Amino acid sequence: WKQNHSIMKLKYLLIFSMAILGIVLISSCEKEDRIIKNLWNNGGEWQVNVYSINVVSSDPMQNYNQSTGGHGTFYFSKNRSGYSVLQGYSGMVTTQFTYTATEDKLTLLSSNGKDEYDLSWKKDEVDISITKTYESFGETFTSNQNYKLIKKQFSKF
16 A cells, blocks of 8 residues: 555656646746747837947957947847847948847847847846857957847837
């Protein structure tokens, strides 16, 4: 009887664990769906409210830090495509992309490659950041870019 009782306890524990895992997976997917829907819903236009960049070089004379507003706009479509119009060194630069989002990552795939941003999301406000390391002219640079995006609200008539 003890052996059957232990087996029953194990079965209940396994069923309970699977139910909890299912609930966690479903709620995680629901949050990702809400994030993606919020990105494209109501026009899908997001203004870059604040943009900051911090570049650290192996040559301290090359270090750079800047923060600005009005840096550009991101546009997200329902079909998981979009584009950005951002201030570059020689003017505004438009980049087309496809995107995916999880609870804490926004991935943009463009002709420039794959950029995976850390994502902090609340309705109509998104913070994304990315860190990249690269070499140029024999120096090593680490760049950290942060964008604070605010959803553009369209008036309804």
